Amino acid sequence: MRIGVLGAGQLGRMLALAGYPLAKEFVFYDMSGSPSVGLGEVIVDREGKYLDDFLSRVDRVTYEFEHLPVDVAEKLARQKIVHPCPRALQVCQNREAEKTLFGQLGIPTPEWKMADSAESLRAAAEALGCPVVAKSVTEGYDGKGQAVLKDPSQAEAAWAAIGHPKVIVEKFIHFQREVSIIAVRSEDGDVAFYPMAENTHHEGILRYSIAPAPGLQPAIQKDAEKYIKALLNELNYVGVLTLELFETENGLMANEMAPRVHNSGHWTIEGAMTSQFENHIRAVSGHALGNVAARGISCMINIISEHGDIERILELPYAHLHLYDKGERPGRKLGHINVLADSYEELIWRVRNCAQFLPGSPEFKNSLATRG
Amino acid sequence: MRIGVLGAGQLGRMLALAGYPLAKEFVFYDMSGSPSVGLGEVIVDREGKYLDDFLSRVDRVTYEFEHLPVDVAEKLARQKIVHPCPRALQVCQNREAEKTLFGQLGIPTPEWKMADSAESLRAAAEALGCPVVAKSVTEGYDGKGQAVLKDPSQAEAAWAAIGHPKVIVEKFIHFQREVSIIAVRSEDGDVAFYPMAENTHHEGILRYSIAPAPGLQPAIQKDAEKYIKALLNELNYVGVLTLELFETENGLMANEMAPRVHNSGHWTIEGAMTSQFENHIRAVSGHALGNVAARGISCMINIISEHGDIERILELPYAHLHLYDKGERPGRKLGHINVLADSYEELIWRVRNCAQFLPGSPEFKNSLATRG
Numbered sequence: 001m002r003i004g005v006l007g008a009g010q011l012g013r014m015l016a017l018a019g020y021p022l023a024k025e026f027v028f029y030d031m032s033g034s035p036s037v038g039l040g041e042v043i044v045d046r047e048g049k050y051l052d053d054f055l056s057r058v059d060r061v062t063y064e065f066e067h068l069p070v071d072v073a074e075k076l077a078r079q080k081i082v083h084p085c086p087r088a089l090q091v092c093q094n095r096e097a098e099k100t101l102f103g104q105l106g107i108p109t110p111e112w113k114m115a116d117s118a119e120s121l122r123a124a125a126e127a128l129g130c131p132v133v134a135k136s137v138t139e140g141y142d143g144k145g146q147a148v149l150k151d152p153s154q155a156e157a158a159w160a161a162i163g164h165p166k167v168i169v170e171k172f173i174h175f176q177r178e179v180s181i182i183a184v185r186s187e188d189g190d191v192a193f194y195p196m197a198e199n200t201h202h203e204g205i206l207r208y209s210i211a212p213a214p215g216l217q218p219a220i221q222k223d224a225e226k227y228i229k230a231l232l233n234e235l236n237y238v239g240v241l242t243l244e245l246f247e248t249e250n251g252l253m254a255n256e257m258a259p260r261v262h263n264s265g266h267w268t269i270e271g272a273m274t275s276q277f278e279n280h281i282r283a284v285s286g287h288a289l290g291n292v293a294a295r296g297i298s299c300m301i302n303i304i305s306e307h308g309d310i311e312r313i314l315e316l317p318y319a320h321l322h323l324y325d326k327g328e329r330p331g332r333k334l335g336h337i338n339v340l341a342d343s344y345e346e347l348i349w350r351v352r353n354c355a356q357f358l359p360g361s362p363e364f365k366n367s368l369a370t371r372g
Numbered sequence: 373m374r375i376g377v378l379g380a381g382q383l384g385r386m387l388a389l390a391g392y393p394l395a396k397e398f399v400f401y402d403m404s405g406s407p408s409v410g411l412g413e414v415i416v417d418r419e420g421k422y423l424d425d426f427l428s429r430v431d432r433v434t435y436e437f438e439h440l441p442v443d444v445a446e447k448l449a450r451q452k453i454v455h456p457c458p459r460a461l462q463v464c465q466n467r468e469a470e471k472t473l474f475g476q477l478g479i480p481t482p483e484w485k486m487a488d489s490a491e492s493l494r495a496a497a498e499a500l501g502c503p504v505v506a507k508s509v510t511e512g513y514d515g516k517g518q519a520v521l522k523d524p525s526q527a528e529a530a531w532a533a534i535g536h537p538k539v540i541v542e543k544f545i546h547f548q549r550e551v552s553i554i555a556v557r558s559e560d561g562d563v564a565f566y567p568m569a570e571n572t573h574h575e576g577i578l579r580y581s582i583a584p585a586p587g588l589q590p591a592i593q594k595d596a597e598k599y600i601k602a603l604l605n606e607l608n609y610v611g612v613l614t615l616e617l618f619e620t621e622n623g624l625m626a627n628e629m630a631p632r633v634h635n636s637g638h639w640t641i642e643g644a645m646t647s648q649f650e651n652h653i654r655a656v657s658g659h660a661l662g663n664v665a666a667r668g669i670s671c672m673i674n675i676i677s678e679h680g681d682i683e684r685i686l687e688l689p690y691a692h693l694h695l696y697d698k699g700e701r702p703g704r705k706l707g708h709i710n711v712l713a714d715s716y717e718e719l720i721w722r723v724r725n726c727a728q729f730l731p732g733s734p735e736f737k738n739s740l741a742t743r744g
Contacts, residue, residue: 017389020411023695023707039392039411273689273712282686291689295667314654317645317663323395335395340645 004058008035010324011064018277029054062284066092083238083284088259095168105230111171122155124169131172136164175246180264181224184279185232192292193225202362209264209300240280271298303335308358376430380407382696383436390649401426434656438464455610455656460631467540477602483543494527496541503544508536547618552636553596556651557604564664565597574734581636581672612652643670675707680730
């Protein structure tokens, strides 16, 4: 079976590395003009001329990013099986649609309002109570197109900074930590849930994911499973779906979802019985799902901006290096390291030891360290 | 770094899958006319016209099989770094040279003699005492070019069946089981040893490898490490080396070595901290070696001749499928399954359960089952 992947970055690369052992072949469709996938066949098509050619070459279609125009996804879905479905893309591309769906399915979120001008942004900030976070309703990711308002008087400046005709305004919530759940649904409707991860961001970019999330109450994992299962079933979704959440004193609140394999699931390559990448390929190919159980305790460390001392990292007996074969650039994800351990205490020591060879890495803060 | 691999079969495929996450790229050089690697760049060159072109494209050279002409390897080594060294190839291509080297390094082997005619084969069989195994001194593998003599009178027929001008005659030994050790040596001379595997062959082809080998005495592992280390250092070897041995009442006896990643090490993909494939790539690229410790207990099951019921195998929560994307053919290796467990009892049950979906698989016999 030949799988067509829309997008040709590191997620596509890791999908292919997981898919070859299942006898899948890959064709990547790149709209950026700078594919980095480094394996498989790549069709570079900035002007959208070769989409039909791409389609004729593949048996099924999936994607590694959610910024594909929905009309393109729908066109594809009329000719080939496309997983996940275009509706999932549509929801994920629009924060209003996403939060509305969360509400319809009983998934708690921070309070939110829409604004379409500086004045209505100010009014929303006043009504919700500052601080609030304003985000462009479409097209934002990795902290871009966002502004925090500490006071309604900052509405004018925030509006100008975001520069988008429609924004969602969310009440700032006090959370204990950021977490995510990754689930996978098969064509037969089977669903499997990975253990949740605890995520640490820095300058809007994910830096560390620990899984299973330390000290997580089983009831919290169950809540997250209930929420993501509701999304999967409502969307008749096939493949891997990620839901980012805040853990608060009052339980979980959903932040956003991603209709794809996710950076906070990279730990699954060595840290779970079946990686998120293999499970996505299994699902979109119509196979049974693989075992999602954790193997030990993992922390994924992102390699951002510069590679650091790769040779020293390769010497660490508990570190698994995954490079994306990309050039260095500020803020760019160049690879990740999966650190394995048998206890959280050991894990923290190992992650700190490993991170010292990554000069750009922020201090490893996590819920264990702050508790301890 | 771009690594040139001589050969383009499943071993090259698995080397590439392990090498991409280390930011390696791959060019395969295929002399068979039927490459099956399925990824990377492949130069098909049955007539040996494009070897210089291949060399100009790569930074370092390694191989996935030992049947490369030594003069070709030596030519390559004058222009690029070639790991392992051509001398290792030379030794592995000639059973007389191999057994002679074993003897020089104090590695025990069954008693052996050379023969260059039916008469000298008969004399060797009489001197050693039947049964004996006669093998062509070069070019044999997977049980081909071999004959068992139960009586010296069978010399004429055996000589004709082997059809080679020179044979090695080995005394048949009573062994408890077949085992192998895989080791890796870095450019700096560091050496690491995987836990030994217990191997079961059927019709001359490896079927099952259990690792770590059940019930293995630590002293036996130490002996095997001593033997393979002597070979690695004597050959100034860089990369993965495999030594196949018999475990007898009187300790280990060496059978043969392979200068490459080996089928009896496929369990390391999920069953060890670092796979044999990654460690070979690390070594030939000049990096530090990875951790060779086992993760739990593994059994590798080869998929031979036909694929069996792949969909059912994908449903097993403890099975990891590795397909080579090759067409079915009698005796052909099509893939393997790594079965993981926490105990040998659990492993045996799981392997039997998995093997029922592989119609060509022989009964799973192993030292545990016969002891139990």
